[in-house]
Structures are given as C-alpha cells and as structure tokens.
Amino acid sequence: MKRFLLIFTIFAALFAYGNDLNDARRRVWNEYKASLPEILPAPMPLDSACGGSWVIPDSLEADAVMDFFFGIKGQAERYPLFIYLHGSGPRDYEWATGLKLASIFDDAPSAYFIPRIPREGEYFRWYQKGKQWAWERLLRAALASDFIDPSRIYLIGISEGGYGSQRLASFYADYLAGAGPMAGGEPLKNAPPENLANTPFSLRTGADDAGFYRNLLTSYTAAALDSLAAADSAGRYALHLVELIPGAGHSIDYRPTPLWLSQFSRNSSPRHLTWEDFEMDGRRRDSFGNLKIISRPEEAEGQRTRYDLNIHDNEISLTVNTVTYTCTERDPHWGIELKFQKEMHPARGGKVKIYLDEQMVDLSRPVRLTVNGQEQFNGLLTPSESTLRESATDFGDPTRLFPAALTTK
Template structure:
C-alpha cells in the first residue's frame, strides 16, 4: 500500500456550546516499540472487525495507547491494510457471485440465494501493488434482457487502463432497474468489495452505462457524492416529472449532488425510448447553477442527430477518454449536498446522523471553507451534521471558526486526532480521503452513567 503522508500540528482542542470536537491535545512523545505495535495491531484488528455499536469502547482502548504524533502517519498504511484484510473479497477476474443481504431482494425467486452477479476484467497489473482506476459498466435493457456481458464489451476500451466491473441487476428477470434504491446499494457494496480485493485509486472511480445503465449512472453519481471522479450516462436522463411540454420537478438530489463530480452525457432528439427533455433540463439546470470544477464547467452535454436510442457516430471511445482524463478532488472547499441514501450518510467532509426516508423532508446543505472559516447552511429540517476536517482543508495552527446558518457556534483551536483518522478510514474505506478532526454540530444523547463521552467531549 502506498504511503499516506499527513502533518499533525500539536494544537489544543476546545469545545463550546453544543458542539463536540474529537481530538484531545496530543500526548507527549512516548516510546514506540514492539510491545506498543503489537497492542495497537490487536486493537485495530478488533475495531475493524467489530459491529458499529461495539466500536466506541474499542476506540477508548486505542486512545489509551496515547499514540504519539510522529507515529500517526506511519501507522495509517497499517490501518488500510487491516481494513482490506477484514473486508469481503471478490472471487477475482471473470464471472463472480457474492452473497448479499436478503433485504435487497424483493422477489422470492432471487431472495433464496440472495447473491449479486458480476464480471471483472481489465488491467493485468491489478494485484501488483499499483493502485488502479475502477470503471463500473452498467448494462441496459429491462425484464429478461439484462446482459452484463454486453456492458463489459461496450466499455472494453477502459480495460487497458482500469479494472472494469460489469454487474447484473439483482433481479434481471423480474423487477431489476438500476435507478432503484436496492440496486444502487448493491453497487455501493460491490465497489467496497472491489476495494477490499484490489488496490484501487479512489480518486479515479467511474461509472457509465447506456439506456437503463445510463439511468443508473445518473442515480449513482447523483446520490453518492464524493464516490466518483466522473460519470457517463448515455441515451438516458435523470428522473424528472414531465407534463404538458415541460419538466415540473426532478428527483431531489439527483442533480444538486453533482456539484463536485465530472459528468458527460448525451441524448438524441429522435430517441423514442428516452425523450430528450430530461437531458435538456439537466443541462439547463447546470448552466443556471453555474456548476464548475477548477474554473471549468463540470458537465459536457451532447445532442446527436439521427442516432435514435443508439450510440454516437464515433462510438464510446471519446467518452471513455474524457472520463479517464478526470480525477476526483477528495477535499473540495465547497459542497452542495442533499442527503438521500441512508447507507451513505456522508459527502466529502460532511456527514449526517440520519437521512429522511421521505423525499419531501430532505434538506439542501451548502457548506464552504475559506480562510479557516467553515460555513454550513441548510434548509427545511435541521440535520444533525458533523464536519470532518484535515490539514488539506484548514490550518490547525490557527483558530477555526464554524458558523451555522450565519450564526457563529465555535471559534478556537482544534487538534488532529489519530482516533478520528481511524474512524473516518473505516467509515469511508477511502485511502485518499482521511480526516483527522471532527466537529459534531448537535447535542449528544445523555451520558451513560457507566462511562462514555459527555456533551463537551471531556
């Protein structure tokens, strides 16, 4: 695993109001020998393998080791090595099956075996220690016509540079559609499985597909911000409500959440299966919102004449090249996020304690970090937000200010914490997105009389 480098300034933590900051002042430097390494390795293994409810107690034991600042960066590769060791592995190249939670299936025909099915091909250097891009190729079709092999062939141009994974929908003969929540959770689990098996460059994960696969690409990109570098929906559209010649509204989050994700999509005016109005609506919205990455428009929309529901005249090669030329910025200073998936309650450096199941209750969060000032603004219900920070986002040598809807809630020093680094690594399984301090912007539950953390973090 390639080395991960961090700088952890020795700053004091300060908690005010109802904000909890993880990360006490770093301890004085202590010896770090075989005994300490062995104790840490055992606790780390225990923490990664534990259920979420049991992890806080184990983290208390890790904290008691008082890992010195000069050991933190050295131990992070070990953290990800243990994460990979404990993760569910893929069978390898070719035809694969993986057991999934029964709750993801709706039809008894598929619930009995509750397995996901997918193909893997791609770069032959996948297990030679070099992190590689991951390309998810989604098939089109409907009932009785799902064909992951076809998708693998259509996007084979990516296989010389990436690991290409082509999954089947969970219920290909009945109700499987990529834009459904259960199918997208399956894809999310699949991506984690591939990351547990191969060294993946998490700044270069891509998803694309044609027709229904394009709808799935819109859904995966729009409901999983921070996961993909670029998304390539073809002959498809975001989910919109169209009546009397105009779009009335779109599925919450499916467009807003593309703020930091590259997107290339196309449609055809004479496509009788996927009318062009959805794509034109998305293009107009991105123009209205002025979505940009590095000062350039973050989306690229094409309309092709005369291809119907087919492919561009120059095939998919230019789309693949366009996508692979783009990488994810793991630490953008500005976020726009509508939380929509309960199994992924985080986006870059924000997370929420719960995601409303009712689309009408979902909130829009806008957050920005500038000159050590963190502004978090939201509408509708008040989300229980946690802000995750690191040296790429703030200068820990200076005070950090946090404002919620314009009201200052915190102004003081924050300290990086190895415990937070481990927590964020396990939660996200992303070696390129590590956070070392966090601010929980809400009241904690009552203190457990048998121990635990108080609302001031003491």
C-alpha cells in the same frame, strides 16, 4: 503570556502529530483493510475475464444474485475502475454486450466491473436497495484493493443503465472520479445535479431519442448544470459534458464517454461541497463527502435537506436548508413528473459531524464554524487517531481518513 504558551504547546503537539499523521493513517487503514473480506477476484485480462457472484440479502431483494465479470486491460500498478451498467433487454445478451463494449473502449490501462442485473423485468432497477447494498460492497472492496486507484472510479451505463448511472452518480458522487450515463435522461428530482459539485459528469443522448422523454430530460440536465456552473465562482460544476447528438436516436457511439472520463481524478478534500440528502428506493445515505449525519433536521413529508459547506482560510460555513419540490411539467400520458421548482428554507434541528483534514484547514490555527450564519465553534481542533478510525469506518476510503472533526449543535 499564558495564552501564548498554550498556543505554542498545542502548535508543537500538532507539528509532532503532523510528522506522524501519515504513519497513523497507514496504520489505521491497514487495520481497517484487514477487517474486510476478499470479494474481488484477482485481476485477469478482460478477454478472459473471471466471473463472480454476490447473493443480495433477501430482506433487500428476494432471490437475487448479482453475477459479474471483472477484468483488466493493459498494465498498471493501480488501475482506474469502470463500473458498467447494461440496458433493459434480455439480461444475458445485454451483459455479454457490456463485456464486448468494455473491450473496445480506448481507456487502457483500466479495470472493468460488469454486473448482470439480478432479476429482470419492469420493476427491477439498478438503483434499488438490493443493488445499493452491492454498490457499497463493491466500492469498499475496490477502495481497499491493492490494484485499484482509489481516486479513479467511474460509473457508466447505457439506456436503463443510463438511468441507473445518473441516479447513482448523484447518490454516490463523493466516491466517483466521474460518471457517464448514455442514451438516458432522468427527471432531476431523481438525480439532483447539485450533488455533482466536484464530480465530472457526461450525459450523451441522441437528439431524436424521444422515448420516455430521454432527449427532453437530457436537455433539462444540460440547462441545470450550465446554470449551476454559471452561478458558481469556485468552478465546481465546470467539468460537465451533456450532449444531444444530432441525427441520432436511441443508438449512439458509446466510445467517447469512458475516454473523456478517464482524464479526471477524484477530489476527496474539497473546500466547497453541496449535498442534497435524497432518498433512493426509500433509503438515504448517512454520510456524504466529509459530512456524517448524527440526526436529521425536521422534515415534512416529501421534503429533503440540503447541506452547503464552504471552507476558506479556516472559516467553515455550513448552510442547512429543507428543500421542497413542486412539479411544473408533467407527461400527459403516464403522469411522469418532468420538471420541477425548488423552494428552500432554513432547516430546524438536526446534527452533523464535519470531518476535516490538513488539506481543508490549517490544524495549527484556530477554526471558526458558523451554521446558518450563527457561530458554533471558534478554537483549535484536536486531531486524534480515534477520529481517523471513525472516518475509516464511515467512508471505507483511504483518501478520506480525517484526523479532526466538529459536530454541529
């Protein structure tokens, strides 16, 4: 009888909290938004796009200023946002070309953020730490804006921008409704395809584009995503379009990519998530999806950690493995690692916070958590406004305001 009364009392409290949950989310989000600086210009038509610039901290990249165009096409209450990364030619020419391409893409209504790489040369890339600072600044600003649709942010790029957008797509997949590198192709160690679960992905490269093995690496990406899709009954990898375009070299038709991506919206509360926690330019993220790293497991040099989260009927299963890469194919001229074999073993140590919401679990019922097959929690969760605030700070995302959380042991 006492157990029944306890469950009834908690259920009643959860019901009352559920009625107030949207109000609490709005309150928390508005407070978070008020703490952010206004860094995006007011939307203006793309053909008269306003510019702006961000100074990257010297500690990340010296003497680096990211100039950008920002503008809209068509009319909408909230616009899907396309982030376009240009190629490695003379940066002013490439930047202007990006603006022209954005103007002809058939994706209106849409908004475009078109940056110019801060410094040009063979050692400056879109994925480096200084640019990561800019991307995270942009993502939080766009998600907090009143005119960008937070569920429709896309990343595209051409040539060097294709390499960058493929790496960044795996690194920031949880923020994206889709990604579309073009005329690129990265070794998959640099852009683990497993992270693209729930994220539509397009990669289009000319079949004859052999420079830096772009066509070969594109074929490896296609094979990897096809294999992941075939093995995944949840359909998380089904939405990918990787093509080698017959008869084409490095120059291809770029118009299909944004049109294909624009049909998709982001799923912010997936019940199945994979995250290979990899470093990019020596830096790693401390959160992904609904996971927040408290401490990392033990890792030998060169190892990574992979998290596989599955939620079904209030049963939460988290599998944590260390990942070791072995190169199986190497370019004979420059030593570029082209293909790899992965080996995984159960991780030791580490803690991660798992954020949860009412789309993932029924908060009125007990939740069971297992980590690598061992039960770590079985009981009712207590939603709280403090957890909403923590998730707002961790993700800066109005679609990921989580009222409950569990921390692994």
